Amino acid sequence: MxxxxxxxxxxxxxxxxxxxxxxxxxxxxxxxxxxxxxxxxxxxxxGGMKARPAVAMLLGARERGELLPGAPVLESTSGTLGIGLAFAGQALGHPVTLVVDTELEPSMRKLLRAYGTRLEFVDRPTRQGGWQAARLARLRELLHRTPGAYWPDQYGNPxxxxxxxxxxxxxxxxxxxxxxxxxxxxxxxxxxxxxxxxxxxxxxxxxxxxxxxxxxxxxxxxxxxxxxxxxxxxxxxxxxxxxxxxxxxxxxxxxxxxxxxxxxxxxxxxxxxxxxxxxxxxxxxxxxxxxxxxxxxxxxxxxxxxxxxxxxxxxxxxxxxxxxxxxxxxxxxxxxxxxxxxxxxxxxxxxxxxxxxxxxxx
Missing domain, CATH: 3.40.50.1100 (Rossmann fold)
Incomplete structure (x- = not known):
């Protein structure tokens, strides 16, 4: 979806x-x-607490040339980082696509869309790793078919x-x-x-x-x-x-x-x-x-x-x-x-x- x-x-x-x-x-x-x-x-x-790291990750990627002006940003989230990335995307001029799951609350879906993000849903958890692993698998698929896209990787990005x-x-x-x-x-x-x-x-x-x-x-x-x-x-x-x-x-x-x-x-x-x-x-x-x-x-x-x-x-x-x-x-x-x-x-x-x-x- x-x-x-x-x-x-x-x-x-x-x-x-x-x-x-x-x-x-x-x-x-x-x-x-x-x-x-x-x-x-x-x-x-x-943007909530996650506005701080979201801005830092996009600015860092811009400075290193990993994220070109106007390039899309793709990330997996259970919701909170999504709000932060929506904020950072607006501030820095990047469209944001968020891989979420069907457990995401309806109110959060509406809010993220209102902030201009595109939502990509996964509808079932994996047997090992649950919803998180399922979202990351879909994220990798999207990255493969989206040239120039940047993945902040909130799980390991310094x-x-x-x-x-x-x-x-x-x-x-x-x-x-x-x-x-x-x-x-x-x-x-x-x-x-x-x-x-x-x-x-x-x-x-x-x-x-x-x-x-x-x-x-x-x-x-x-x-x-x-x-x-x-x-x-x-x-x-x-x-x-x-x-x-x-x-x-x-x-x-x-x-x-x-x-x-x-x-x-x-x-x-x-x-x-x-x-x-x-x-x-x-x-x-x-x-x-x-x-x-x-x-x-x-x-x-x-x-x-x-x-x-x-x-x-x-x-x-x-x-x-x-x-x-x-x-x-x-x-x-x-x-x-x-x-x-x-x-x-x-x-x-x-x-x-x-x-x-x-x-x-x-």
């Missing part, structure tokens, strides 16, 4: 809109009371990581001290892109990763995932595993509960990634009450009105009572059935002890 659009005219004045998003103090109860943490509200910026340097700078411009940074992990770009610059100024910074149950990024096998925007069915090259001090896996029931509590108690909220990082940030603030805890809310709630904020949807998917505390596992390759924490982060390509092959539920 495709939609024809007109080629955009370059409008570099849009680039001045990127960044300078608000920093909010979050104090509402999330799995219990906590002393509060800071959240960068990237969803309030034009320009994506570099694009978040401005976010790190904005945080240090507002906060004199940051002790714990909590980041959702999908492609790995924003955790690496924020933590790297911050640690050059704050070498004692602790980095806590937040993944989705069913994700394979840190070692467990890939399983079907309800949540979009965090987690992965592949292992992106931009994930710097040695940078993390610990990782948490969060389930959809916990993310939904956190999102709704944020909306009703702190007004600012978002989708799956926002709920997941908020839950873990509140936990970090509660367990380290003297620490300055900071996280990033990638987007707002509008995209998720038919999922996270819909009682019929949550009931249909069996999202019942959330767990209130993480189960701790000794090794990251152990499968997590609910909110789980591991203080050991290793390269999943290294063989794990046979005794760690259990499944943890809770």
């Amino acid at each position: 495709t939609t024809a659009v007109h080629a955009p005219v370059e409008n570099r004045a849009l680039l001045a809109l990127v960044g300078r998003t608000p920093l909010a103090r979050i104090t509402t109860d999330l799995a219990g009371p906590h002393p509060g943490f800071w959240a960068k509200l990237e969803g309030l910026g034009p 320009d994506s990581v570099a694009g978040y340097a401005s976010l790190a700078s904005e945080l240090t411009g507002r906060l004199d001290r940051i002790d714990i940074l909590v980041c959702s992990v999908g492609t790995g770009g924003h955790s690496a892109g924020i933590a790297g610059p911050l640690r050059r100024r704050l070498p004692g910074l602790r980095l806590v990763g937040v993944d989705a149950t069913g994700s394979t990024i840190f070692g467990p096998p890939a399983r079907p995932r309800l949540m979009r925007g965090l987690g992965s069915s592949i292992r992106p090259r931009n994930v710097v595993r040695e940078a993390f001090d610990e990782v948490h896996w969060v389930g959809p029931a916990e993310a939904v509960d956190a999102c709704r509590r944020l909306a009703s108690g702190n007004f600012v909220s978002g989708g799956w990634s926002t709920g997941a990082v908020a839950l873990v940030s509140a936990w970090a603030a509660r367990t380290h009450p003297e620490a300055v805890v900071v996280t990033v809310f990638p987007d707002g709630p509008e995209r998720y009105l038919g999922t996270v904020y819909d009682d019929g949807y949550t009931a249909a998917h069996g999202l019942g009572e959330p767990v209130r505390h993480p189960v701790e596992v000794p090794y990251p390759a152990m499968e997590a059935g609910g909110w789980t924490r591991c203080r050991v982060v290793t390269d999943p390509r290294v063989p794990r002890p046979a005794s760690t092959a259990a499944v943890i539920t809770g």
